[in-house]
Amino acid sequence: MPYPQKITFGEMRAMGVRGVLVYCRHRCGHHTEISADGWADHVRLSDIEPRFLCQRCCKRGAEIRPNHNPAKMGTGSR
Numbered sequence: 001m002p003y004p005q006k007i008t009f010g011e012m013r014a015m016g017v018r019g020v021l022v023y024c025r026h027r028c029g030h031h032t033e034i035s036a037d038g039w040a041d042h043v044r045l046s047d048i049e050p051r052f053l054c055q056r057c058c059k060r061g062a063e064i065r066p067n068h069n070p071a072k073m074g075t076g077s078r
C-alpha cells in the first residue's frame, strides 16, 4: 500500500492544529492522539507514517491525520 503525500507539520500548524491522530493501518482498531510539537515544519505527515509501530498488533505503518478537536486540552474542569 502506498503512502499518499500529505501536508507538512508547518502547514498544519498554520491551520491552528497542534496535534495529530495516529491510526493503525492494519485494521486492528488501535489509534492514539499525539502532540505535533516534536516534528519540524518541513516534515510531511506521510513522511513519518511508515515509521510507526503499532502497540497492539506490533505491525509497522500508520495513517496520520490532523487532530482538529483535541480532547485533552481543556481548562482543567472535571
Ligand SMILES: [Zn+2]
Binding pocket: 024, 025, 026, 027, 028, 029, 030, 054, 055, 056, 057, 058, 059
Ligand atoms: Zn495495529
